[in-house]
Amino acid sequence: xxxxxxxxxxxxxxxxxxxxxxxxxxxEEESAIVVNSGPALKSVSGGIExxxxxxxxxxxxxxxxxxxxxxxxxxxxxxxxxxxQGCYIIKCExxxxxxxxx
Numbered sequence: 001x002x003x004x005x006x007x008x009x010x011x012x013x014x015x016x017x018x019x020x021x022x023x024x025x026x027x028e029e030e031s032a033i034v035v036n037s038g039p040a041l042k043s044v045s046g047g048i049e050x051x052x053x054x055x056x057x058x059x060x061x062x063x064x065x066x067x068x069x070x071x072x073x074x075x076x077x078x079x080x081x082x083x084x085q086g087c088y089i090i091k092c093e094x095x096x097x098x099x100x101x102x
Contacts, residue, residue, distance in 0.1 A: 039075075041090055043099055047082040048090070050075055061091040 039058055040051040052058060052075055062071040065087040073081060083101050090097050 038094070039092060041097060041099055043101055044080060045102070047080050047101060048088070048099055049078065049080045050090075051078045052076060058092055063089040063091070065089070 038053065039060075040053070042049045042051070048062075050060060055076065057074050057076045059072070059074050060081075061069060062073075062081065062083070064070050070083065070088065071081065073079075085101050087098065087100050090099060
């Protein structure tokens with residue numbers, strides 16, 4: 001009984017670990033994210049490029065993966081935001097997305 005429980009725990013742990021690694025690798029493959037024909041995000045060397053397709057101003061809040069706000073910017077045109085390497089969460093008025101800066 002004890003060996004069976006230990007074996008089930010090991011299998012469950014390996015399944016969760018391999019699923020997390022697969023989703024992380026799939027996440028790294030994204031390079032540009034477009035949300036409802038609004039602002040588009042693209043990871044560039046040393047930061048992110050935010051492309052604004054309309055003439056209105058958009059507020060963006062950039063958080064580190066630990067949840068600390070790194071920057072808050074208001075943009076009305078395409079801009080590059082300088083950021084160190086890492087994973088970030090970008091929030092706009094109507095959406096939020098994850099992006100990796102390399």
